[in-house]
Amino acid sequence: STMPPLLAAIANAGRHGVLVKSAEALERLAAADAVALDKTGTLTEGAPRVADVHPIGDGGRAALLALAAAAERPSEHPIARAVVAAAREEGEEPAEARDFSSVPGEGVWALVDGEQVAVGSPARLLGGPADGAGDGGAAHERARAQAEALEEQGRTAVVVLRGGRPAGVLGLADRMREGAAAAVSALAARTGRPPVLLTGDAPAAARRTAEEAGITEVEAGLLPQDKVARVRAMEDGGARVMMIGDGVNDAPALAAAHTAVAMGRSGSDLSRRTADAVVVRDELDAVAAAASLARRARRLVL
Numbered sequence: 001s002t003m004p005p006l007l008a009a010i011a012n013a014g015r016h017g018v019l020v021k022s023a024e025a026l027e028r029l030a031a032a033d034a035v036a037l038d039k040t041g042t043l044t045e046g047a048p049r050v051a052d053v054h055p056i057g058d059g060g061r062a063a064l065l066a067l068a069a070a071a072e073r074p075s076e077h078p079i080a081r082a083v084v085a086a087a088r089e090e091g092e093e094p095a096e097a098r099d100f101s102s103v104p105g106e107g108v109w110a111l112v113d114g115e116q117v118a119v120g121s122p123a124r125l126l127g128g129p130a131d132g133a134g135d136g137g138a139a140h141e142r143a144r145a146q147a148e149a150l151e152e153q154g155r156t157a158v159v160v161l162r163g164g165r166p167a168g169v170l171g172l173a174d175r176m177r178e179g180a181a182a183a184v185s186a187l188a189a190r191t192g193r194p195p196v197l198l199t200g201d202a203p204a205a206a207r208r209t210a211e212e213a214g215i216t217e218v219e220a221g222l223l224p225q226d227k228v229a230r231v232r233a234m235e236d237g238g239a240r241v242m243m244i245g246d247g248v249n250d251a252p253a254l255a256a257a258h259t260a261v262a263m264g265r266s267g268s269d270l271s272r273r274t275a276d277a278v279v280v281r282d283e284l285d286a287v288a289a290a291a292s293l294a295r296r297a298r299r300l301v302l
């Protein structure tokens with residue numbers, strides 16, 4: 001065809017399921033020589049389901065799910081959607097919560113029937129064994145042990161607190177995205193460096209998922225600003241980082257990276273707006289294909 005190489009490459013990437021936003025974006029995609037990627041919703045499908053329900057104290061699984069779902073209902077986080085769905089499957093319609101707030105990478109807080117309820121990361125809500133000494137007591141210990149056991153199985157564990165006390169622990173299971181392992185090995189081969197997994201999830205759960213995808217470099221327990229710091233550190237070390245992410249929590253890291261790639265279908269609007277390229281099909285290996293196309297087009301132009 002008579003189409004200029006950059007435009008042809010953009011069109012071709014589109015056919016592979018990656019929308020590249022501009023010629024400059026394609027340039028950045030071609031120049032990337034390191035890859036950082038998010039776990040939940042990027043490496044995995046990001047449509048987790050509640051697989052384990054462990055109430056602590058009185059009240060059964062339906063009561064625990066109803067409590068958690070009431071606090072989670074206003075949240076758009078995939079974990080929140082899974083918790084609400086699980087409650088409805090138990091026949092529980094989540095109650096109207098008040099004073100809802102959420103912290104990316106941590107969890108949600110709300111007043112449910114006049115009681116303060118929190119649902120979120122065990123590390124943030126229970127603290128480490130060191131700072132848990134004295135306060136919390138047996139229920140905290142049980143929740144922490146329960147969460148650790150779930151994480152060892154590769155589950156994402158979230159803790160439910162009512163009035164500051166653990167009411168239970170939920171385990172969420174997510175599926176690996178189609179083409180994840182292929183994308184990881186193709187991107188590793190292209191950049192000459194192993195892709196790095198950046199995740200807010202706990203280390204044990206992250207390691208399990210990483211192994212399955214052939215990822216050896218894992219940075220877990222990260223808050224959104226920690227993901228930014230990791231990307232900056234890689235860039236300061238001379239790398240031009242391609243950050244692949246999907247969530248609101250990934251937007252700052254996407255903005256900090258040389259090249260930003262967002263997951264289109266399940267991704268947040270914010271991550272899509274921040275990105276140079278958007279993966280509109282569900283296969284992650286489309287990213288590797290688009291990067292190769294960009295590289296080839298640049299060679300033709302320069």
Ligand code: ADP
Binds near residue numbers: 072077102104106122
């Ligand atoms: P990732 O980096 O893997 O995409 P996030 O940064 O979105 O994950 O979340 C990190 C952790 O924060 C989750 O594993 C969970 O423990 C907690 N979390 C975040 N949002 C919520 C929520 N709405 N409900 C419960 N837990 C949450």
Ligand code: MG
Binds near residue numbers: 041245246247250
């Ligand atoms: Mg994510």
